[in-house]
Amino acid sequence: MxxxxxxxxxxPTGTEGLMYPIPFVEDIRDNIRIAEKAEExxxxxxxxxDHIATQQYVVEDFGQAPxxxxxxxxxxxxxxxxxxxxLATALLVLPxxxxxxxxxxxxxxxxxxxGRLMLGVGMGAYREEFEALxxxxxxxxxxxxxxxxxxxxxxxxxxxDVVTYKGExxxxxNLQSTPKPVSNPFPFYIGGNSDNGMARxxxxxxxxxxxxxxxxEMAERVERLKEMLEANGRPADDLDIAPQFTVALGKxxxxxxxxxxxxxxxxxxxxxxxxxxxxxxxxxxxxxxLIGTPEEVLERINQYREAGVTSFPAILFTANNMSEFFDxxxxxxxxxxxxxKIDTQ
Numbered sequence: 001m002x003x004x005x006x007x008x009x010x011x012p013t014g015t016e017g018l019m020y021p022i023p024f025v026e027d028i029r030d031n032i033r034i035a036e037k038a039e040e041x042x043x044x045x046x047x048x049x050d051h052i053a054t055q056q057y058v059v060e061d062f063g064q065a066p067x068x069x070x071x072x073x074x075x076x077x078x079x080x081x082x083x084x085x086x087l088a089t090a091l092l093v094l095p096x097x098x099x100x101x102x103x104x105x106x107x108x109x110x111x112x113x114x115g116r117l118m119l120g121v122g123m124g125a126y127r128e129e130f131e132a133l134x135x136x137x138x139x140x141x142x143x144x145x146x147x148x149x150x151x152x153x154x155x156x157x158x159x160x161d162v163v164t165y166k167g168e169x170x171x172x173x174n175l176q177s178t179p180k181p182v183s184n185p186f187p188f189y190i191g192g193n194s195d196n197g198m199a200r201x202x203x204x205x206x207x208x209x210x211x212x213x214x215x216x217e218m219a220e221r222v223e224r225l226k227e228m229l230e231a232n233g234r235p236a237d238d239l240d241i242a243p244q245f246t247v248a249l250g251k252x253x254x255x256x257x258x259x260x261x262x263x264x265x266x267x268x269x270x271x272x273x274x275x276x277x278x279x280x281x282x283x284x285x286x287x288x289x290l291i292g293t294p295e296e297v298l299e300r301i302n303q304y305r306e307a308g309v310t311s312f313p314a315i316l317f318t319a320n321n322m323s324e325f326f327d328x329x330x331x332x333x334x335x336x337x338x339x340x341k342i343d344t345q
Contacts, residue, residue: 003240005305007337008045008313009038009329010090010244013074015049016066017058019246019265019316020325028069030322035078035085037326041333042341045086047120047314048074050093053132057271072105079113087113090209090244090314091122091191095130095146099153100172107158107181115182120209120314122191123147125272144196145169151188151204158186189242189313195224202228207240209313212269214287215303218243222308242311243304246289247332248318253292260291263318290315294335301340 011031016024025031035046048071058066075087087109094102110117123143124130131138149167156163157177164173189207190200201208202225213221218241226236246265250256260266269285290297301312317328 003310005341006044006311006313007340008047008086008088008311008315009034009043010314010316011035011046011048011074011078012325013048013071014051014066014068015316016068017054017062017264018051018066018268021264021320022058022062022064022066024321025067025069028067028074029077031069031074032078032081034325034329035082037329039082039085041330042337043085043329043333044311045088045118045313046075046078047088047090048072049090049314050096050124051129052093052096053129055126055271056128061267072109075117076109076112079109079116084116086116086118088118088120088189088313090120090189091124092119093124093129094121094150095123095141095143096133097150099150099170100157100175100177102150103154103157103177106154106186107177107179110181110183110186111179117181117183118187118189118207120189120191120207121147121151122197122209141169148200151190151200154188155186155204158184189240198225199228201225201239202232202234205239207242207311209242209244211244212272212288213243214284215300215307218304218309219307240311241309242313243309244314244316245312246291246316246318247297247328247336248289248291249294249297249328249331249335251293253296256292256296257286259318260285260289263320265289265316265318294331294339297332297336298339301336 011034012020012025016022038046050071051068054065071089079087146169149170153165158180163175187206188204189209190205191209193210222241229236229238248256248260250259290300317325319325319328
């Protein structure tokens, strides 16, 4: 399947203390301003992430709670201020939500924005956040299984008239959910680097949202994913391979690397060694993100494309404040995105 190469911006709905310092977003409308500028600069989409409770290491680092905004509500507002920009999540944490209610929210939002919604989903990087939200009820619950059940219910509610489902964690009975989303099939993007995450993407997804892979690691996983797709009766190229990256541009490679290692994203990646990126060698971060001069980053993008990557969503920029964020977003658009799209036309 021939795909248009697309680039998306990660908006800071829930990134303070994680990918960006505190304070970073003091006004929720900054997300709208980012989206408007992204559309003007030629980006294809914006992606909001999803956090509810503050992680312990964030409290220890900053001594204050971050601003976390509800991604779906934020995207609804963005939809009223943009015309063509796709609205997405990276990622919405499914174990936080009852799927029947979520289905209604998603269909309503997709109708409001004219079918521009895409939903990146996952189980969440931090179990402590799940435990903070559900307390003693979280004990013994398998979040991966909750994601599987939620995806099954959502998929059926979007494609069937009446749904009855009884799982270990979620149950619905004779549930009707109308209207359906505009998009059919609805674009689920499944997050996760694990085999289970890849299997979910092959079964339910229109896209796969990993992060932190080198070019060689990505190529190997794309081949495995093709096998999983074929095992599900789908074409091997039936999935948008859409890894998330941090971008650190510099006039020299050394300048870009210094910018990256001083960023909150670098600190955040190291905290994921026991969860999302468990078992991965994080000592070579320079090969796991888009770091360097614009020319070097263009070359790395081409390498990832040869490895099977088909889009670059939810990009994070090394910035310490909103002014730097806008500057980095514009620099990347002008010196990387535009040149890449010209080369692929």
